Every structure is written in C-alpha cells, then in structure tokens.
Amino acid sequence: MTVLRSLLFVPGNRADMLAKAASLTPDAFVPDMEDSVPVEEKTQARNITAACVPQLAQGGVLVIPRVNALDTGLLEDDLAAVVGPHIYGVSVGKISTPQDVEAISDILARLEQKAGVPVGHTKLVLWLETAMAIVHAYAICAASPRIVGAAFGAEDFTHDMGLERSADDSEVAVPRSLVCVAARAAQVLALDTPYFLFRDPEGLRHNALASKKIGFKGKFAIHPSQVDIINATFSPSSEEIEHARRVVAAFEEAERAGKGATSLDGKVVDVPVVKRARALLEIAESMQHRQPSS
Numbered sequence: 001m002t003v004l005r006s007l008l009f010v011p012g013n014r015a016d017m018l019a020k021a022a023s024l025t026p027d028a029f030v031p032d033m034e035d036s037v038p039v040e041e042k043t044q045a046r047n048i049t050a051a052c053v054p055q056l057a058q059g060g061v062l063v064i065p066r067v068n069a070l071d072t073g074l075l076e077d078d079l080a081a082v083v084g085p086h087i088y089g090v091s092v093g094k095i096s097t098p099q100d101v102e103a104i105s106d107i108l109a110r111l112e113q114k115a116g117v118p119v120g121h122t123k124l125v126l127w128l129e130t131a132m133a134i135v136h137a138y139a140i141c142a143a144s145p146r147i148v149g150a151a152f153g154a155e156d157f158t159h160d161m162g163l164e165r166s167a168d169d170s171e172v173a174v175p176r177s178l179v180c181v182a183a184r185a186a187q188v189l190a191l192d193t194p195y196f197l198f199r200d201p202e203g204l205r206h207n208a209l210a211s212k213k214i215g216f217k218g219k220f221a222i223h224p225s226q227v228d229i230i231n232a233t234f235s236p237s238s239e240e241i242e243h244a245r246r247v248v249a250a251f252e253e254a255e256r257a258g259k260g261a262t263s264l265d266g267k268v269v270d271v272p273v274v275k276r277a278r279a280l281l282e283i284a285e286s287m288q289h290r291q292p293s294s
Contacts, residue, residue: 002148003027003287004189005218005234006227007064007091007125011036012045018052026227027218028062033078034069034093042074050081062088064125069094076107083111089123089148094156096132101143108146120146125191128182129153130160134175141186150183151220152176154193169207180215192216198223208233236284244277244284251277 008026010017012033021029031052037045049065057063067078067090079090092104101124109119124146128137134157141150154172158165165171176192183190192211195204208219208230219230236244247264251274254262261270 002189003283004062004125004149004191005287006221006230007191007218008221008224008227009036009066009194012049012065013037013041015048015052018048018056021224022055022059024224024227025059025061026221027231028064028088029056030091030220031056031063031065033074034066042068046074046078046081053082053084053086057086064089064091064123066091066093070100070103075104079107079111080114083108083117083122084115085117085121087122089125089146091125091127091151093127093129093153094133095126095128095140096130097136098139098143101126101140101147105144105146122146123148125149125151127151127153127156128175128179129156131157134178137178137182138185141182141188147186147188149189149191149218150179150186151191152179152193152216169210176211176216177214184215189217190215192219194220194222195226196222198226201225201229204229205233235287236280240280241284244280247274247277248281 004027006026007028007030008021008024009030009032010021012018012031018031031049033042033045033049053063053065063086065082065087068074069092071094075092082090095101104124108122112119112121124144126140126147126149128134128140128150129152133140137150141147152175154165154169157172157175163171169176180190195207197203204226211219212234218234221227221230247269250262250264251269254269261268263269
C-alpha cells in the first residue's frame, strides 16, 4: 500500500534547499519545476533537479518531481531529465482530460525504455485544478494504471473559476469533495492542496483535519515545519488503533458464537464497522513499515 501523507515541495531551482531537504523525512519529496520556478529559470531548475534526485532518493523517501504541464512545451524535456531508477513517479499539473494522461503515459513509456527502467515504473500524481478537470475527475483518475494519486489545486481552481479564495475555503468545498470521491472510485489516493500559512501550525492542523474528514489521504507541504503535523493528522492515532483492534476482536468473538453482529461501548459492531476497523489497522501497519531509513 502506497503511503503519501506528506509530500514536501522543494523549489527545483534551489540546489541549497534540495541538499538540505535530503535530511528530512516526509513521505515524498516533490522537487518542483513548475509553479515555484520563474519562467527564465526553468532550464536551470530542470538541470538542478536532475542532479539532486539521486541524493534525495538515498534515504528511502519517495521522490516525485513536479514537471511543467503538457501545454507548456516543457514537459517532455522535464521528464527526460528525471525518468530513471531514482524516482518513484512524477507529479503533473493542469490535467484537463483523460487524453492528457494518455499522452503523458506514452511519453513516459518511451523515456523509460531509453532509461533502462521497466515500462510502467514511473507513477503519476495528477493535479486536478480546473473546472474541466473536475468535470472529468473520475475519467482522469482511472485513465492509467500509473496513477497513484489525484491532487486538488485550490489556487488554480479558484483562478480558473474567477473566484476569490477565502480563509474558510467554502468556495472550493464541492470540487474538493468531488476529487476525493473520484479518487476513491478509481482506487487512488486523494491528496489535498497546500496550506500556505506556514507559520500557522494550528491553522494547518485544523485545515488538514478537515481534509481528512472528507476523504483526503495526504497533503502537500510547502515548508519542512509542516511535515510532522501533516503526518500526525493523516496517521491513525494510538487511540484509533486500539479501538479498531477491540472492534475486530469483538466481532470475531461474535462470529465464533454464530452471530453476525455485536456491540462495543454501546455501539453496534456489524460488517461495515469491522471492515472500516480492519482497513484502519492495515493502513497503520503500512505506515509502520513505510518509515524511511535515516
């Protein structure tokens, strides 16, 4: 099971920041060649990112560079610079239709053959951040077996819609939920937009918890200080794990007695409840095994 609770953006044109990032332990590094890089530094960012990828991968953290969008004319060169054994996948913004995914997957297949890695090795984390993308959300999420995650981009979505983004995110409530539903239907991870107030840990905690409650499984970070809060929020707590174990034990005892349901702490425990508990325990075990080496 892929675990992507925290995905840390690092500007791809900053060799110093990429070098420092190698000591951190998010679930994934996202060296960024797209929005955090000025147009005149795109080529430099591509070269720096390509040079830093092997070092970032050494500690066991997944590396998922974000490349420029398909319509920029930069994507293929970006991909050619990073495709290889050191990256887990790539993140691509401004996906509008499943045909975009097919075109990107075809480019990846050619580059994988050239790089000597198996075709299909490079996974995809796709950004759904326009009205067109939301309309096609499930078709995009299901367009390729490479896809492991669908990310909602609130800033670009509100720009596309001509909306002002407010502190409570009320104007993006519907598209955020639609991305979660589409991702779940396609059995990929729903990943939430960054929280840009990086000096507001309580605000981040509140924002991440709200994301978790509607189905997001992880969140992008723009600063290293955000990683621990995001990881903690999207991990089952010790209390949740203990309760899930009690639910499973109570249900299994009921099954042995020939019953299809039971109760625990005054609440009914039936098949859907125990399925949820077992899923939580599976996630907790996956996260335990996912701890990167230092």
